[in-house]
Structures are given as C-alpha cells and as structure tokens.
Amino acid sequence: GEEMFERSVEFYRDVLRMSEVRSWKNGTMKGVMLDFGSGIVEITSNGTDSPGQGAIRHMAFATDDVDACVEAVRNAGYKITMEPGDMVIPSEVPMNIRIAFCIGPAGEELEFFQEK
Known part of the structure; x- marks a missing residue:
C-alpha cells in the first residue's frame, strides 16, 4: 500500500543513495524510478493496501x-x-x-x- 511505497522509496533513495530520475502520479497510482549507477529500480504503488501481484x-x-x-x-x-x-x-x-x-x-x- 501507500505506506510501504513511501518506506521503499525512502529506503532506496535515502539509505542506499539511489538518485530519483523520474516520478509520476495517475489517479491513485504512482511510481518512482531510482538510478543505482548501472541500472534503474522502479517502485510503484497501485493505490490500494494490497501489494498486488509480482x-x-x-x-x-x-x-x-x-x-x-x-x-x-x-x-x-x-x-x-x-x-x-x-x-x-x-x-x-x-x-x-x-x-x-x-x-x-x-x-x-x-x-x-x-x-x-
């Protein structure tokens, strides 16, 4: 859910020092792309408290x-x-x-x- 999304973004951005390269919001869904040097990690929220699939x-x-x-x-x-x-x-x-x-x-x- 929303809280896990925020915790995850803070962890990867602030603790592991990945830089935010892109973010978006579309209704209740949102996402952030974080660069770790040799690739990108994408974290998304589906706007519900259910983690969803995958x-x-x-x-x-x-x-x-x-x-x-x-x-x-x-x-x-x-x-x-x-x-x-x-x-x-x-x-x-x-x-x-x-x-x-x-x-x-x-x-x-x-x-x-x-x-x-």
Missing part, C-alpha cells in the same frame, strides 16, 4: 563497498541477515567476492556483493 523476494546489487552498504542499512534500523564476509563462488573462473544480506522495507531480501 512481489520481489530477492534482489542483488553490485557495489564497490559492501561494508558501507551494510552500515547504512543498519543505521536506518533494518535487519542484517548476513554480516559482510568473503567467499569464493565456484564457477569456470572462481569468483572471489565480499557479500552481505539484509531485509528491505517490503520484506524483500537484498544482497550486496563486490568482486575482488
């Missing part, structure tokens, strides 16, 4: 500083579900990464990772 369970964001993302999320009062840590993802060319997870404002799982 809820997102998990999103991953590449970053240059996993630890700074986690601190911003923690300072905003959101739950960190996995503290930053280093790991190797097995693949044809193993990926050395730093990774962390948190829960976003709509209950979505967010992953922050940086390749080393």
Whole structure:
C-alpha cells in the first residue's frame, strides 16, 4: 500500500543513495524510478493496501563497498541477515567476492556483493 511505497522509496533513495530520475502520479497510482549507477529500480504503488501481484523476494546489487552498504542499512534500523564476509563462488573462473544480506522495507531480501 501507500505506506510501504513511501518506506521503499525512502529506503532506496535515502539509505542506499539511489538518485530519483523520474516520478509520476495517475489517479491513485504512482511510481518512482531510482538510478543505482548501472541500472534503474522502479517502485510503484497501485493505490490500494494490497501489494498486488509480482512481489520481489530477492534482489542483488553490485557495489564497490559492501561494508558501507551494510552500515547504512543498519543505521536506518533494518535487519542484517548476513554480516559482510568473503567467499569464493565456484564457477569456470572462481569468483572471489565480499557479500552481505539484509531485509528491505517490503520484506524483500537484498544482497550486496563486490568482486575482488
């Protein structure tokens, strides 16, 4: 609903420092597009308290500083579900990464990772 929309926009814009590139309103529906550097996240509200279809369970964001993302999320009062840590993802060319997870404002799982 409206409250979750506002919380989500504030989280992605203010906590994760995504810049607002476009917003609109059409009756009870509205939306905001936020730029995270290599792409755009679009958050919409359907004008009801029902979340509607297509809820997102998990999103991953590449970053240059996993630890700074986690601190911003923690300072905003959101739950960190996995503290930053280093790991190797097995693949044809193993990926050395730093990774962390948190829960976003709509209950979505967010992953922050940086390749080393």
